[in-house]
Amino acid sequence: MSEQNPFSMPNDERRPSHRRTMQAEAEPTVRLIAEDTPLPLRRLVWMLSVCLDTQPDSLLDLASRVWPDDHELVKWAGALPTWSFVEEAAEGWRLVPDLAPTVARRFREAAPKEFAHAHQILADIERVQLAQEDVPDDFDPNAEWFTRSRLAFYLAATTPADSVEEFGVAFETAPAEDAQTARMWLSTLVLRQEDLLQEYGRVVTFFEAFRAYVTNRRQQAQRLFGAVIAEGARDRYHAIAEHLLGVCLPVDERRLALLEASVDLSHHLGIVQNEVMARNSLVSTVIALAQIRGNDDPETQPRLRRARELALENLQFSREIDDKSYLAYTLLAYAIAEWLTVAGVSGARARSSEAHAVFDEVTANFREAVDAADRAQLSATALMALNQFACAQRDSGRYAEALETLEEAANRATPWSDEEAVTRLRKTVRSLERRIPASLEDTRLIVAKELGA
Amino acid sequence: VSEVPSVEWWAEVDRSALREACASLCRTGGLLVISGDGMSGRQEASVLARHALAQDGRPLLYVAAPSSGVALTRHVIRTLLAEAESVRRRTPGAIGVGAATVGASDRLLGDLFVEVAQPLADGPQGLAVVIAGLGVETRPHDGDLRLLRSLADRTGGAWVITGSNDASWDAAEPDSHLTLGKFERWEVAAVLRLAERDQVLTRQASDRVMASLFSQRQRTVAAATAYAALQGAKW
Numbered sequence: 001m002s003e004q005n006p007f008s009m010p011n012d013e014r015r016p017s018h019r020r021t022m023q024a025e026a027e028p029t030v031r032l033i034a035e036d037t038p039l040p041l042r043r044l045v046w047m048l049s050v051c052l053d054t055q056p057d058s059l060l061d062l063a064s065r066v067w068p069d070d071h072e073l074v075k076w077a078g079a080l081p082t083w084s085f086v087e088e089a090a091e092g093w094r095l096v097p098d099l100a101p102t103v104a105r106r107f108r109e110a111a112p113k114e115f116a117h118a119h120q121i122l123a124d125i126e127r128v129q130l131a132q133e134d135v136p137d138d139f140d141p142n143a144e145w146f147t148r149s150r151l152a153f154y155l156a157a158t159t160p161a162d163s164v165e166e167f168g169v170a171f172e173t174a175p176a177e178d179a180q181t182a183r184m185w186l187s188t189l190v191l192r193q194e195d196l197l198q199e200y201g202r203v204v205t206f207f208e209a210f211r212a213y214v215t216n217r218r219q220q221a222q223r224l225f226g227a228v229i230a231e232g233a234r235d236r237y238h239a240i241a242e243h244l245l246g247v248c249l250p251v252d253e254r255r256l257a258l259l260e261a262s263v264d265l266s267h268h269l270g271i272v273q274n275e276v277m278a279r280n281s282l283v284s285t286v287i288a289l290a291q292i293r294g295n296d297d298p299e300t301q302p303r304l305r306r307a308r309e310l311a312l313e314n315l316q317f318s319r320e321i322d323d324k325s326y327l328a329y330t331l332l333a334y335a336i337a338e339w340l341t342v343a344g345v346s347g348a349r350a351r352s353s354e355a356h357a358v359f360d361e362v363t364a365n366f367r368e369a370v371d372a373a374d375r376a377q378l379s380a381t382a383l384m385a386l387n388q389f390a391c392a393q394r395d396s397g398r399y400a401e402a403l404e405t406l407e408e409a410a411n412r413a414t415p416w417s418d419e420e421a422v423t424r425l426r427k428t429v430r431s432l433e434r435r436i437p438a439s440l441e442d443t444r445l446i447v448a449k450e451l452g453a
Numbered sequence: 454v455s456e457v458p459s460v461e462w463w464a465e466v467d468r469s470a471l472r473e474a475c476a477s478l479c480r481t482g483g484l485l486v487i488s489g490d491g492m493s494g495r496q497e498a499s500v501l502a503r504h505a506l507a508q509d510g511r512p513l514l515y516v517a518a519p520s521s522g523v524a525l526t527r528h529v530i531r532t533l534l535a536e537a538e539s540v541r542r543r544t545p546g547a548i549g550v551g552a553a554t555v556g557a558s559d560r561l562l563g564d565l566f567v568e569v570a571q572p573l574a575d576g577p578q579g580l581a582v583v584i585a586g587l588g589v590e591t592r593p594h595d596g597d598l599r600l601l602r603s604l605a606d607r608t609g610g611a612w613v614i615t616g617s618n619d620a621s622w623d624a625a626e627p628d629s630h631l632t633l634g635k636f637e638r639w640e641v642a643a644v645l646r647l648a649e650r651d652q653v654l655t656r657q658a659s660d661r662v663m664a665s666l667f668s669q670r671q672r673t674v675a676a677a678t679a680y681a682a683l684q685g686a687k688w
Contacts, residue, residue, distance in 0.1 A: 025490075025492055025675060026491075026492060028666075028674070028675070028678045029492065029675065029677050029678045029681050032665070032678065032681045032682055032685050033681065036665075036682075036685035036686075037685060052520065079684075082684075083677075083680065083681065083684065084494050084496060084497055084676060084677040084680035084681065085491070085492070085680075085681065086496065087491075087495065087496045087586055087589070088496065088499070088517045088585060088586065089517050089518065089520040089586055089589070090517045090519040090520070091519060091520055094520065096491030096492065096495075096677070097491055097590060098490060098491030098492055099491060099492070099677070181591050181594070184591045184592075185590055185591045188590050188591070414600070414603075415599045415600065415602075415603050416596035416597065416599040416600035417596060418596060419595060419596070
């Protein structure tokens, strides 16, 4: 980074203190492994430290390929799973994440050739796996994504440039049904390879920023995303950082500018997922700005029209790329923007003849959004769509219909449903209090009870 | 190698609270969460809980959580279905879960819940379930934890979840929650005395372990470090 860069920071500052603490905590165990462990067992631990996970038999096979002359490995392989720092996961055995990076560093320092060879073998295994995953797996439709991510992890030791490219693609194409968790997992892989990716500190910073963003450390996220953007690389990471920095900021012109820049750069680079999501964020920001300024602001109606145009553009783009998750998100954004354009913010014109005339179309839009969310198994998005639909029905005076929609949502809601979606539904149910005729109050109370309001 | 101290052997001194909690759970049913960091001996805790519940004679389902945390609940539920089917095969008629349901990727969680909860609840003596290593790499969603809580309630069995102390376990509304702490100096000393008594370690080896783990002013040590030192002493 250049000295003039206001966001530049030394590596130590970038690495959060809890990671430094964790590594210090692991140090005595790492020392014990290094000093008191027979060499074959130490080699097995080294091998395990660079694997994301493995079965005991596979570990022995891998270690034997790296150290073909060590005939003692087999004798010690059985001891490994009994160690406290070896954990069982669904995918196999692994060294506890608190320990693995420090042990791997020792492995690299003590046997750099073998360290690289081990990664080469592991990367080859993932490549073979990828070739076998040409046929989609019904049981695990995201298998290929995981394999690609693992490949990115192993490439860090041999071809870090390829590694950061693969990590970027994986970030962008994370499984939509739980993209945030998938990306958080991906970020753990990047941070674990931090030592190997030193030349690509900006990429590591990006993933640090993402973790800060998800865990609601917004100021840190802003600073780190800012550092990624400030380098001016105008690549995939730059485009995504603009989007995520934008949504960290308050609703204002700077946020709008960042989201617009992210959409443009994503379009230029052909990063379709970020283009769709950044434009969706832009739609919601334009709407939020209109809501903040209110109906008296002369810019409000033009803003709502712009939101509708952007939402329509995004919807058409989603239909072109034929992704059912993005289709669900963009259908919902379009349904909301379309309704607000005629109804005004806070539903000020929701009972006008113009709003009345388009209500069938609005109903169809929301219904299509709910159906698309169901097809994509995005239960939270389906609940959000039902809530927005109920709000539109409420504002237009269709109270009985709004209650029916809320009842439908309540029937779908479970104790494990997305909390934010359920909270919004509860709020909408409460908002009907005193607005509805007495004959509907019992129904409202039942729905409220079902939603835990 | 086969002589390394077993979990049960350690448990005599260092995890008594965990064993007591499991025994209580066997009597009352409910959900016990055991959390700790990676150096706290989570794996031992999972194995210990498994042993404690198995001793009660219940059908036991053991699920290791996926590292990635993606689609966590689906993975756990599918594994439970598969495990339940395996129990059914061993005990015909006990748990009627169709193996064909496992692997259906397009079902919503609600369907899966209905599908798994009742058959599990219909088990002969109530099930014991251990879900190991939850939230180690990525935090589980609150919704996932609430779903597991609902399953535990519906089945009326004894459920133990072990996992990271970074997760928001309150969402699971555990009946009890144990945190795996560090070992005190006296705890390690007590274990070493047992090792000497059982002739697993010599006095000299035992002294070496203490010296390697504790400086004069040090009072505690991470469980994984203590285990590693003890095992190292064998070599």
